[in-house]
Amino acid sequence: MDIILLGPPGAGKGTQAARLEAARGMVQLSTGDMLRAAVKAGSPVGLQAKAVMDAGELVSDAIVSALIGERLDQLGDRGAIFDGYPRTAAQADALDLLLEHRGRQLTHVIELVVDEDALVERIVGRFTCANCGAGYHDTFKQPAVAGVCDACGATEFKRRPDDNEETVRTRMVEYRAKTAPILPLYEARGLVHRVDGMADMDDVTGQIAVILDT
Numbered sequence: 200m201d202i203i204l205l206g207p208p209g210a211g212k213g214t215q216a217a218r219l220e221a222a223r224g225m226v227q228l229s230t231g232d233m234l235r236a237a238v239k240a241g242s243p244v245g246l247q248a249k250a251v252m253d254a255g256e257l258v259s260d261a262i263v264s265a266l267i268g269e270r271l272d273q274l275g276d277r278g279a280i281f282d283g284y285p286r287t288a289a290q291a292d293a294l295d296l297l298l299e300h301r302g303r304q305l306t307h308v309i310e311l312v313v314d315e316d317a318l319v320e321r322i323v324g325r326f327t328c329a330n331c332g333a334g335y336h337d338t339f340k341q342p343a344v345a346g347v348c349d350a351c352g353a354t355e356f357k358r359r360p361d362d363n364e365e366t367v368r369t370r371m372v373e374y375r376a377k378t379a380p381i382l383p384l385y386e387a388r389g390l391v392h393r394v395d396g397m398a399d400m401d402d403v404t405g406q407i408a409v410i411l412d413t
Contacts, residue, residue, distance in 0.1 A: 228267065
């Protein structure tokens with residue numbers, strides 16, 4: 200079972216992909232992570248990608264496709280969760296060919312649908328303990344004692360510098376621009392399912408499970 204998981208940053212894709220990996224033995228294929236790993240490993244595709252990136256250029260679709268093909272060959276019968284790919288009609292066509300040549304096929308395209316204003320609140324309000332990394336939120340999860348971490352008792356906290364409203368809304372615009380071209384292609388094939396990404400994490404996991412088990 201090979202699926203595409205869609206959703207803007209902060210929608211919970213990483214959490215749901217990790218749960219699918221743990222529960223079903225699937226493997227999350229994030230193009231960014233794969234590029235970094237291939238470059239670090241010095242694989243043939245990694246060396247190609249490194250040369251392009253060192254020149255300050257964008258990695259081509261051909262290199263990304265080769266990277267995905269290389270990773271698919273390592274999966275055996277485990278399902279793939281595509282994250283961040285495809286983003287264009289050309290990449291969608293390339294993915295179809297990559298899967299077909301390996302006797303695989305895309306079974307579901309699942310979009311985590313979010314409310315932009317609520318997502319902004321979710322992301323902008325989060326902060327972590329600077330010592331142990333425990334997560335908190337201005338609205339949803341304050342420490343039991345103000346200014347003191349529940350987990351380790353530390354008193355220093357930090358926020359990610361890009362967790363601000365302007366950046367989050369820019370990410371939303373980019374996401375809509377990048378997914379708009381491919382959704383109609385998959386909708387025409389009856390592959391698209393939408394789940395409420397603003398629901399409780401366990402509820403989202405349950406919605407995805409229903410889709411995969413139907």
